[in-house]
Amino acid sequence: MEQVSWHDAKAFCQRLSQMEGLTYRLPTEAEWEYACRAGSSTAYSFGDADASRGEYAWFDQNSGNQTHEVGQKRANAWGLCDMHGNVWEWCEDWYGPYPGGAQTDPSGPPNGVFRVLRGGSWYFFPWILRSAIRGRNPPGFRLNFLGFRVVVAAGP
Numbered sequence: 001m002e003q004v005s006w007h008d009a010k011a012f013c014q015r016l017s018q019m020e021g022l023t024y025r026l027p028t029e030a031e032w033e034y035a036c037r038a039g040s041s042t043a044y045s046f047g048d049a050d051a052s053r054g055e056y057a058w059f060d061q062n063s064g065n066q067t068h069e070v071g072q073k074r075a076n077a078w079g080l081c082d083m084h085g086n087v088w089e090w091c092e093d094w095y096g097p098y099p100g101g102a103q104t105d106p107s108g109p110p111n112g113v114f115r116v117l118r119g120g121s122w123y124f125f126p127w128i129l130r131s132a133i134r135g136r137n138p139p140g141f142r143l144n145f146l147g148f149r150v151v152v153a154a155g156p
Contacts (some may be wrong), residue, residue: 005141025150035121053085067086070082096108115137141147
């Protein structure tokens, strides 16, 4: 899905939760990066080799300037596709500086102006596709390279 605001993505999660009887939501920024990395500590989930990016991601040099159907590129080690490139993905968190010191599953600041985006997109240069890259936009912003993915909350 593309051209959706953070508000649109949240509304989708709410409707899906009502339909399915489960709790669906946007991932936190920390959850998103954990899923993207899939156990890796390298620049990309597939290693540090820039030459491999085209096997895993859509970006400005191979996308034809458009979003592509999910799953046409190789998945990461955990079977997740399009974590690098294709569309920037909205996260639950407000954008802000990272807190100091080691953190376990941190959450963003309690409020802000921008929401976090992760993953890069077909519109941007390949170096933007790194697992740690973060972007931001106001929650009402929509563009043809903004999308989202959902997570289902565990337990009651």
